[in-house]
Amino acid sequence: MTTTRFAPSPTGYIHVGNLRTALMNYLIARKAGGTFILRIDDTDPERSKEEYVDAIKEDLEWLGLSWDRVERQSERLDRYAEAADKLREMGRFYEAFETPTELDLKRKKQLNMGKPPVYDRAALALSDAEKDALRAERGQGVWRFKLDQERIEWTDGILGDISIDAASVSDPVLIRGDGQVLYTLASVVDDTEMGVTHVVRGSDHVTNTATQIQIIQALGGTVPNFAHHSLLTGPQGEALSKRLGTLALRDLRERGVQPMALLSLMARLGSSDPVELRTEMAELIDGFDIGRFGSAPTKFDVEDLFPLTARYLHDQPLEAVADTIAKVGVPDDLAAQFWNVTRENITTLHDLDGWWHLFRDGADPVIDEEDREFVAQAMAMLPEGPFDGDTWSTWTAQVKEATGRKGRGLFMPLRKALTGQSHGPDMSAVMPLLQVVKARG
Structure with a gap:
């Protein structure tokens, strides 16, 4: 069975970069009729916050990305300890004691010599007595996984064939000196034991994936199908x-x-398919193909979300927005009329408040100097409310006959006087909603 996972760390709120990963994994699982796991990667007790766990769930629920089960790494520490013991027994796990300063000096020396800045495995030469002395002096060391220095190859779901020389990569630290299990080990153990078959994540994890493949193989697991999506940039290609x-x-x-x-x-976004507004999750699931995505950095512009939001709202029935309209203060008997008038003239539901304010309290009229006399004459001819669907056409016909104005010169000044705006819904539909006309005074 196809099994995917979204594995956020509860150290902050989900952003669009996280969402890209979550959505791809979700769509793969749902398209295959498989399992989507929400895995909370909370092995860092100092930075992980329960409020962020709740926020992650809330955000996913808002989007409609339902999970089949929740796992928490903080509840699986015994499984990671067992895996670590197994690696020690195999001779693939060793303790190292270099300080960050010492490691930095080693890297600089290697770079100066034109060599890749990888860990030199000096810790492997330490005797038991030397290790004891270092522990007494510095405390517990870090635990590194000993890579087989050969090429690591896989066919990536997005990037194609990947080949990385393990000799060009440092033996990864899997457990810190304070005992904290790091993502690289915890993720491998979880993916293996939870039967994860597909892993989609950012292209910044490619090297990490290479090392994880060897760890998976060392622990006797099955390597999942990996795919690494491009990273998002700003609209001008700037880092996000x-x-x-x-x-x-x-x-x-x-x-x-x-x-x-x-x-x-x-x-x-980032695929060879055009962006198309979908109104149902099933449409997104059916149309998703991870192989359609490219490796180039992908430009994301938050402003692109607003035309899509506007188009989505334009097609929504009253029932979908009734609660919002009620909160704005629109009476129930006017709700349908109000929505029909405003639905194609809003970008987000926040705009409804401004429209109701205009209808309820009247707009501050906008009157150009050359139209002042004309507007005054027209307003004197405006009948007392309440208005209906015929008020606009009847009134403007009378004004046209009395003033000789027609077309844009007739309609635009009157729209601006009544609504304070030069564009908007059909005035025949607006008039019945106007509760107050400020220009009358």
């Missing part, structure tokens, strides 16, 4: 790393972005 805080999903939700607008964009 410093802006991701402002691209948190909850911030986008606050700005009025609709879930299906966001999912429609992210399900196609």
